[in-house]
Amino acid sequence: MSLYFGTIYRRKSFWCYRLLSTYVTRTQYLFKLKEDDEACREAQQTGVFYLFHDLAPLLQASGHRYLVPQLSRAELEGLLGKFGQDSQRIEDSVLIGCSNQHKAWFALDLGLNSTASKHVSLPKSEMEAELGGSFIKLRQALFQLNSMDSSLLFTAQALLRWHNGHQFCSKSGQPTKKNMAGSKRVCLSNNIIYYPQMAPVVITLVTDEARCLLARQSSFPKGLYSALAGFCDIGESVEEAVQREVAEEVGLEVENLQYFSSQHWPFPNSSLMIACHATVKPGQTEIQVNQRELEAAAWFSLDEVAIALMRKGSFLQQQSDALPLLLPPKLAIAHHMIKKWVERQTCSSLAA
Numbered sequence: 001m002s003l004y005f006g007t008i009y010r011r012k013s014f015w016c017y018r019l020l021s022t023y024v025t026r027t028q029y030l031f032k033l034k035e036d037d038e039a040c041r042e043a044q045q046t047g048v049f050y051l052f053h054d055l056a057p058l059l060q061a062s063g064h065r066y067l068v069p070q071l072s073r074a075e076l077e078g079l080l081g082k083f084g085q086d087s088q089r090i091e092d093s094v095l096i097g098c099s100n101q102h103k104a105w106f107a108l109d110l111g112l113n114s115t116a117s118k119h120v121s122l123p124k125s126e127m128e129a130e131l132g133g134s135f136i137k138l139r140q141a142l143f144q145l146n147s148m149d150s151s152l153l154f155t156a157q158a159l160l161r162w163h164n165g166h167q168f169c170s171k172s173g174q175p176t177k178k179n180m181a182g183s184k185r186v187c188l189s190n191n192i193i194y195y196p197q198m199a200p201v202v203i204t205l206v207t208d209e210a211r212c213l214l215a216r217q218s219s220f221p222k223g224l225y226s227a228l229a230g231f232c233d234i235g236e237s238v239e240e241a242v243q244r245e246v247a248e249e250v251g252l253e254v255e256n257l258q259y260f261s262s263q264h265w266p267f268p269n270s271s272l273m274i275a276c277h278a279t280v281k282p283g284q285t286e287i288q289v290n291q292r293e294l295e296a297a298a299w300f301s302l303d304e305v306a307i308a309l310m311r312k313g314s315f316l317q318q319q320s321d322a323l324p325l326l327l328p329p330k331l332a333i334a335h336h337m338i339k340k341w342v343e344r345q346t347c348s349s350l351a352a
């Protein structure tokens, strides 16, 4: 992430002033909103709101793309008023970020039916007509959103889903209460604090000298292959999870693990995808596909993968049986690790 300097000076001590970056002041502001309910309530007065209905975000079609409308506080109060609700409902929203000018961004789901909340679900189609947009499932809209919008909506949906699923304390059975920002929930009967959770998942691009190993599950779109992925078991390090998953799914032992990058992934719940490159031990390349986990796995050459990366068009539309190799879309970390491997291989073959 590139940091650039803003104009805000903060007094560090009596004689020393420090220039803080826009990124740092924004981060510190968000921290304050998470910790201080009053400050967050105040931020709700001037903030903007992204609406959801039963975890589907409000979107507006614009040509082949989707735009993500934001409502001001006044617009949201007007909408709630039309459906017989007061501004108290706004406190159900969760904080998902803020602009460099410290305008806070919130997400609010007006369609979730929760037993713990006194607020009822608002009717979807009437709201859509009122708002001039549609509540569309995130998976369906993925390829028509820009990367900033999709990342913000991923966060918002994950947080809203977590709150919806943690309305009661698992120890006392009593309702839990969200703090204003939605960064935690507390059980008032025993003070247990619950924080939003993500499941760590390792995703590994296994390679030998000239090929990479890709696999597919039967639920994938036809022709689509990706890197090997799997949830970390409790007590495991990333390295152990990578080695276990590769051994479990394709019966290979890997070495030379190299961390590549990470990504929050909202499907099916909230995962932290930890992407690594790894190589097989020399001479050990024979795959045994675990049929309980995978439909197929195979080694692919640099040429096959490089051509597949250049292939345009959505794999969602592929219907034919004679399918070319298809790779995950750009918003998936798997795409970027495969691309990185192709770049590295191409550079080293040019240098040779």
Ligand SMILES: NC(=O)c1ccc[n+]([C@@H]2O[C@H](COP(=O)([O-])OP(=O)(O)OC[C@H]3O[C@@H](n4cnc5c(N)ncnc54)[C@H](O)[C@@H]3O)[C@@H](O)[C@H]2O)c1
Pocket: 199, 201, 203, 226, 227, 228, 229, 230, 231, 263, 265, 267, 268, 271, 273, 293, 328, 331, 332, 333, 334, 335
């Ligand atoms: N963003 C990307 O590029 C990318 C690419 C591939 C996979 N993924 C994601 O990685 C995730 C894991 O991949 P996988 O399905 O091969 O995992 P996996 O190989 O661990 O197999 C899934 C099975 O693991 C078990 N499991 C263990 N812990 C779990 C948990 N916390 N939540 C759900 N199931 C759990 C379940 O029985 C489940 O059926 C998937 O959700 C997928 O969406 C993302």
Ligand SMILES: [Mg+2]
Pocket: 228, 229, 230, 249, 293
């Ligand atoms: Mg797997």
